[in-house]
Amino acid sequence: MLTIDRLAVAYGAVEALHGVSLAVGRGEVVALLGANGAGKTTLLRTISGLLRPRSGDILFEGERLGSSSAESRVKRGIAHVPEGRRIFPGLTVRENLDVATTVWRRRGMSADDDLTRVFALFPRLKERARQLGWSLSGGEQQMLAIGRALMARPKMLLLDEPSLGLAPRLSAEVYERIAEINAAGVTVLLVEQNTVLALEVAKRAYVIENGAIVLDGPARDLARHRRVREAYLGA
Numbered sequence: 001m002l003t004i005d006r007l008a009v010a011y012g013a014v015e016a017l018h019g020v021s022l023a024v025g026r027g028e029v030v031a032l033l034g035a036n037g038a039g040k041t042t043l044l045r046t047i048s049g050l051l052r053p054r055s056g057d058i059l060f061e062g063e064r065l066g067s068s069s070a071e072s073r074v075k076r077g078i079a080h081v082p083e084g085r086r087i088f089p090g091l092t093v094r095e096n097l098d099v100a101t102t103v104w105r106r107r108g109m110s111a112d113d114d115l116t117r118v119f120a121l122f123p124r125l126k127e128r129a130r131q132l133g134w135s136l137s138g139g140e141q142q143m144l145a146i147g148r149a150l151m152a153r154p155k156m157l158l159l160d161e162p163s164l165g166l167a168p169r170l171s172a173e174v175y176e177r178i179a180e181i182n183a184a185g186v187t188v189l190l191v192e193q194n195t196v197l198a199l200e201v202a203k204r205a206y207v208i209e210n211g212a213i214v215l216d217g218p219a220r221d222l223a224r225h226r227r228v229r230e231a232y233l234g235a
């Protein structure tokens with residue numbers, strides 16, 4: 001579904017990704033693991049069209065994304081849940097979700113079913129539909145950020161550290177929902193520092209260090225790999 005071929009991305013003169021290649025198959029959950037500053041967010045932002053690569057290709061469903069806009073990539077089916085959630089603090093839960101349905105409304109389609117699905121997945125959001133974004137807990141904000149991405153009916157969800165700053169019980173809950181979203185047919189590429197959680201949900205994983213992929217394989221093999229255990233599992 002997604003093929004990344006020798007992608008290089010730079011901020012000014014400083015290159016952050018040096019020829020990254022990876023692939024995500026339809027229906028998979030793939031994790032991208034790596035330490036602070038490794039280039040994980042840079043990769044997701046480039047996939048969703050917020051950053052332009054210096055060289056290399058991104059193919060989605062066999063087509064080059066080239067220099068297409070972030071908006072057109074959302075329409076193609078790529079939804080990005082950014083690091084730090086970034087919901088609209090001054091809008092209610094319901095309004096935050098409605099913002100993401102403009103695409104459907106412009107085409108004269110209703111987003112009622114999308115809303116029903118998101119509320120079924122996250123009942124807490126339904127209870128708090130009229131509450132303002134800023135007043136939600138960290139976990140609720142994460143659920144809202146994921147819910148908002150789902151309103152765009154994505155084929156592929158890019159998740160940037162969904163468990164960041166959440167208590168273990170809430171992280172586990174968010175990951176249960178991610179597994180449900182995947183079971184409903186959405187392909188997932190997720191970035192995580194919580195390696196234990198990520199390797200439980202993902203089928204395959206890549207490890208990125210200093211802007212380059214250094215390891216990849218089935219999640220259960222990586223969980224046993226010495227380098228992963230030493231660097232990311234505290235073994």
Ligand SMILES: Nc1ncnc2c1ncn2[C@@H]1O[C@H](COP(=O)(O)OP(=O)(O)OP(=O)(O)O)[C@@H](O)[C@H]1O
Pocket residue numbers: 011014016034035036037038039040041042043083193
């Ligand atoms: N806007 C920017 N301008 C210049 N350099 C940047 C910018 N954003 C990121 N970088 C640099 O690019 C590299 C990769 O950063 P990135 O945010 O992709 O890492 P990350 O793996 O997501 O880290 P973290 O786990 O801390 O979120 C780092 O060296 C960072 O300092």
Ligand SMILES: [Mg+2]
Pocket residue numbers: 040041042083160
């Ligand atoms: Mg990051």
